[in-house]
Amino acid sequence: KAGVTQTPRYLIKTRGQQVTLSCSPISGHRSVSWYQQTPGQGLQFLFEYFSETQRNKGNFPGRFSGRQFSNSRSEMNVSTLELGDSALYLCASSFRTGVETQYFGPGTRLLVL
Amino acid sequence: GESVGLHLPTLSVQEGDNSIINCAYSNSASDYFIWYKQESGKGPQFIIDIRSNMDKRQGQRVTVLLNKTVKHLSLQIAATQPGDSAVYFCAEKGQGFSFIFGKGTRLLVKP
Numbered sequence: 001k002a003g004v005t006q007t008p009r010y011l012i013k014t015r016g017q018q019v020t021l022s023c024s025p026i027s028g029h030r031s032v033s034w035y036q037q038t039p040g041q042g043l044q045f046l047f048e049y050f051s052e053t054q055r056n057k058g059n060f061p062g063r064f065s066g067r068q069f070s071n072s073r074s075e076m077n078v079s080t081l082e083l084g085d086s087a088l089y090l091c092a093s094s095f096r097t098g099v100e101t102q103y104f105g106p107g108t109r110l111l112v113l
Numbered sequence: 114g115e116s117v118g119l120h121l122p123t124l125s126v127q128e129g130d131n132s133i134i135n136c137a138y139s140n141s142a143s144d145y146f147i148w149y150k151q152e153s154g155k156g157p158q159f160i161i162d163i164r165s166n167m168d169k170r171q172g173q174r175v176t177v178l179l180n181k182t183v184k185h186l187s188l189q190i191a192a193t194q195p196g197d198s199a200v201y202f203c204a205e206k207g208q209g210f211s212f213i214f215g216k217g218t219r220l221l222v223k224p
Contacts, residue, residue: 100210
């Protein structure tokens with residue numbers, strides 16, 4: 001079974017721009033979570049989607065948003081990029097929401113100049 | 114490769130020795146925990162999980178111990194191999210379906 005895939009793998013943007021990242025979960029998985037990973041803050045939860053609905057949201061500003069499609073694929077969007085948004089963005093999928101093991105994709109490395 | 118943490122605690126072990134990686138968690142009500150391994154340039158990889166109704170769980174070469182009294186998790190890796198070199202994270206289930214990750218420990222295996 002194919003794992004979680006994320007596109008693009010690397011991205012360079014400038015301040016003020018917006019970016020959209022994509023995640024395809026493991027086939028059959030309906031829950032998708034997004035995390036931001038930085039050297040200073042580690043892995044931080046952004047939000048989780050299940051059945052096209054946002055179930056949980058972390059402590060990030062409204063510039064960070066996401067959505068999930070009927071095929072469980074998910075996108076996250078960051079608007080008005082800031083230098084501090086440079087990070088590895090990780091997507092994780094699980095079969096269902098609740099107490100379930102999450103499986104991570106390779107991440108999208110975003111650099112904001 | 115990508116750095117997941119510039120100032121992570123580092124555990125250095127000799128190949129073949131056993132490794133013990135420790136983690137303190139924050140919420141006494143957390144009922145589910147996962148250990149992940151992250152190699153340079155890759156996303157975290159699931160190693161083993163444990164629910165709060167257990168004290169110990171064993172996998173292939175790995176054992177997780179949970180001490181709820183002191184809110185402490187440990188990951189034991191038997192006969193550590195060079196391929197075990199990575200950053201290891203513990204994660205506790207937070208509110209809803211979010212996970213709170215520890216800062217990570219870098220494991221270096223010397224041949």
